[in-house]
Amino acid sequence: xxxxxxxxxxxxxxxxxxxxxxxxxxxxxxxxxxxxxxxxxxxxxxxxxxxxxxxxxxxxxxxxxxxxxxxxxxxxxxxxxxxxxxxxxxxxxxxxxxxxxxxxxxxxxxxxxxx
Amino acid sequence: xxxxxxxxxxxxxxxxxxxxxxxxxxxxxxxxxxxxxxxxxxxxxxxxxxxxxxxxxxxxxxxxxxxxxxxxxxxxxxxxxxxxxxxxxxxxxxxxxxxxxxxxxxxxxxxx
Numbered sequence: 001x002x003x004x005x006x007x008x009x010x011x012x013x014x015x016x017x018x019x020x021x022x023x024x025x026x027x028x029x030x031x032x033x034x035x036x037x038x039x040x041x042x043x044x045x046x047x048x049x050x051x052x053x054x055x056x057x058x059x060x061x062x063x064x065x066x067x068x069x070x071x072x073x074x075x076x077x078x079x080x081x082x083x084x085x086x087x088x089x090x091x092x093x094x095x096x097x098x099x100x101x102x103x104x105x106x107x108x109x110x111x112x113x114x115x
Numbered sequence: 116x117x118x119x120x121x122x123x124x125x126x127x128x129x130x131x132x133x134x135x136x137x138x139x140x141x142x143x144x145x146x147x148x149x150x151x152x153x154x155x156x157x158x159x160x161x162x163x164x165x166x167x168x169x170x171x172x173x174x175x176x177x178x179x180x181x182x183x184x185x186x187x188x189x190x191x192x193x194x195x196x197x198x199x200x201x202x203x204x205x206x207x208x209x210x211x212x213x214x215x216x217x218x219x220x221x222x223x224x225x226x227x
Contacts, residue, residue, distance in 0.1 A: 004158060033214070042119075043204060043217035056213050091159065099212045100147030100166050106158035
């Protein structure tokens with residue numbers, strides 16, 4: 001089965017530094033997502049992306065966050081100035097279409113630790 | 116707003132035991148309901164789904180029935196195996212189908 005690939009699997013950074021989390025969605029997919037899970041809490045929606053623009057974002061996705069699909073294969077999440085509370089597991093996902101009958105494929109996540 | 120509440124873990128069972136992981140939801144309209152599973156070192160995978168009331172989703176011996184009257188979607192399996200050890204997430208997609216909302220996950224460990 002095709003896979004969504006995320007790199008790195010674990011990223012450690014200092015507070016205030018910029019980080020870029022990378023994802024390679026499945027090649028023919030059109031919808032892209034980022035979710036995150038703070039330890040012990042719910043998996044939270046951050047942002048969805050379609051047709052080279054953000055289609056929806058949550059309250060968490062403030063001005064410190066941005067997403068980009070720079071080259072038609074990668075899908076990146078940038079955190080401009082990390083805070084301690086950004087420490088979480090970040091999941092990328094992609095799908096061919098929208099809707100309940102459309103399968104969402106997730107990557108295995110990037111564990112971000114902000115010190 | 117829409118939300119999902121699921122049974123806190125961890126849950127530890129012996130092989131061949133019966134499993135129930137409770138899940139309830141709050142949503143406007145008629146959401147679709149899902150169970151996702153995350154095996155160690157892997158991404159979230161769809162386990163099963165139900166898109167309308169009284170539907171039963173099933174896969175790999177797991178079942179869950181969409182109960183509108185109790186706003187529940189409990190996950191069950193009659194006889195668990197060691198290979199079922201994973202984290203299980205209950206989730207919903209609202210009628211706008213714009214995103215999936217997850218619960219906090221339940222870690223399941225099966226003893227041989």
